[in-house]
Amino acid sequence: MAYSEKVIDHYENPRNVGSFDKDDKSVATGMVGAPACGDVMKLQLKIDANGIIEDAKFKTYGCGSAIASSSLVTEWVKGKSLEDAAKISNTEISAELALPPVKIHCSILAEDAIKAAIEDYKSKNA
Amino acid sequence: MNYFELFSLPAIFSIDQNRLSQTYRDLQKQYHPDKFAMQDAQAKLQAMQKSTEVNDAFVTLKDSCLRAQYLLKLNGLDIELEQRTLQDTDFLMQQMQWREKISEFTEDDEDEIDHFNKEIIGLVKDLEAEIEVALQNEQLEVTADLVRKLKFMLKLQVELELLEEKLFD
Numbered sequence: 001m002a003y004s005e006k007v008i009d010h011y012e013n014p015r016n017v018g019s020f021d022k023d024d025k026s027v028a029t030g031m032v033g034a035p036a037c038g039d040v041m042k043l044q045l046k047i048d049a050n051g052i053i054e055d056a057k058f059k060t061y062g063c064g065s066a067i068a069s070s071s072l073v074t075e076w077v078k079g080k081s082l083e084d085a086a087k088i089s090n091t092e093i094s095a096e097l098a099l100p101p102v103k104i105h106c107s108i109l110a111e112d113a114i115k116a117a118i119e120d121y122k123s124k125n126a
Numbered sequence: 127m128n129y130f131e132l133f134s135l136p137a138i139f140s141i142d143q144n145r146l147s148q149t150y151r152d153l154q155k156q157y158h159p160d161k162f163a164m165q166d167a168q169a170k171l172q173a174m175q176k177s178t179e180v181n182d183a184f185v186t187l188k189d190s191c192l193r194a195q196y197l198l199k200l201n202g203l204d205i206e207l208e209q210r211t212l213q214d215t216d217f218l219m220q221q222m223q224w225r226e227k228i229s230e231f232t233e234d235d236e237d238e239i240d241h242f243n244k245e246i247i248g249l250v251k252d253l254e255a256e257i258e259v260a261l262q263n264e265q266l267e268v269t270a271d272l273v274r275k276l277k278f279m280l281k282l283q284v285e286l287e288l289l290e291e292k293l294f295d
Contacts, residue, residue: 031218032211035274038281040221061225105209112211 003064004098010068015075018057020044025124028082030117034109039066043113045077045085047121053077053085058113065103069093069110082118128200129183139194139258146187153180191280194257194273203266205273212274221278228285233293243286250279 003011019042020027028045039062046055056074060067072093077085093099093107130137133149155161157177162170186192195206212218224246231239253276260269 031215031222032213033218033221033278035205035212035277036207036209038278038284040218040225040278042218042222059222061222108209109211112213116213 003068006072006097007064007068007099010071010097011064014058014067014071016055016057016071017059019059020046020055020057028117028121028124030113030115030120032109032112032116034062034066034105036105037063037066039063039106039109041066041070041109041113043070043073043110043117045114045117045121047082051081053080053082062109063103063106065097065099065106066109068097069099069106070113072096073110073114077114082121085114086118088114129186129196132179132183133187135187137197137200139190139197139254139261141187141193143188146184150180150184190254190257191273191276194261194269194276197261198266198270198273201264201266203270205270212278214275217275217278221282224282225285228282228289231289231293236294239286239290239293243290246279246282246286250276250283253279 020029022029022044024046026047028047030043030045031041032043033040039060041060041062042058044057045053046057048054056077058070058074060070073088076088088111090104090107090111093110094104097107099107128137130141133146133153135141135146135149154177157173157180159170159173159177162173186196198205227242253272257269257272257276260272
């Protein structure tokens with residue numbers, strides 16, 4: 001299976017790899033895994049006082065498509081409100097990266113990671 | 127006819143592996159193409175299809191994860207092609223720590239890798255035992271969740287094997 005140029009770019013030069021302190025109240029952490037392939041993804045968002053995502057980091061153990069999907073998402077969420085970030089869908093991610101049907105679950109993983117992170121933030125700051 | 131019936135085995139998780147292998151050899155002989163060399167095209171085709179089915183069944187029944195998944199399917203819960211994600215934070219956090227650990231091993235860590243390998247094998251066995259109990263109690267959703275976790279553990283084992291090949295072969 002051939003990866004698209006965008007996947008290869010994100011895979012070779014992943015953006016925003018790393019971690020924030022998950023106990024920090026302004027940090028939202030989303031942990032998700034895909035049973036189909038055993039990939040694990042951690043997405044963290046740093047949220048400012050106005051509820052805007054000021055920074056994002058990820059750590060993914062998985063295939064090139066999973067790494068590219070999470071790397072792309074960290075770029076997309078920056079500057080967005082939580083509400084707008086929650087609207088990012090797996091179809092947008094897979095279209096941007098030209099993922100083949102067998103790799104759609106990687107984009108679902110990234111979408112669910114954003115949602116899980118937002119849930120984490122809400123429960124932390126409830 | 128389902129795979130268990132094809133192999134004359136009870137449709138349970140803990141099947142007799144020796145009997146599985148023996149029946150596989152018997153069935154392979156029974157449907158071997160040589161036996162159908164003198165027969166018409168229809169009989170040849172049927173034997174070939176049966177032989178393929180026997181192979182598929184053997185692969186499925188031999189592997190604990192595929193076997194559990196197949197039992198779920200027979201009970202009406204098909205998780206084989208599901209795209210849903212797992213969101214058990216503690217479990218995934220642990221997975222991530224283990225993957226990190228694997229990525230940091232070097233060729234000096236042979237004993238530690240061996241120890242870690244044994245730990246994972248033990249945990250896989252524990253999970254399999256839990257799957258057996260859940261299936262006996264017909265807790266399909268519980269079983270499905272355990273099977274999903276088993277897949278992450280198996281992936282971990284594959285990663286460990288690849289690492290060992292890279293470091294020591």
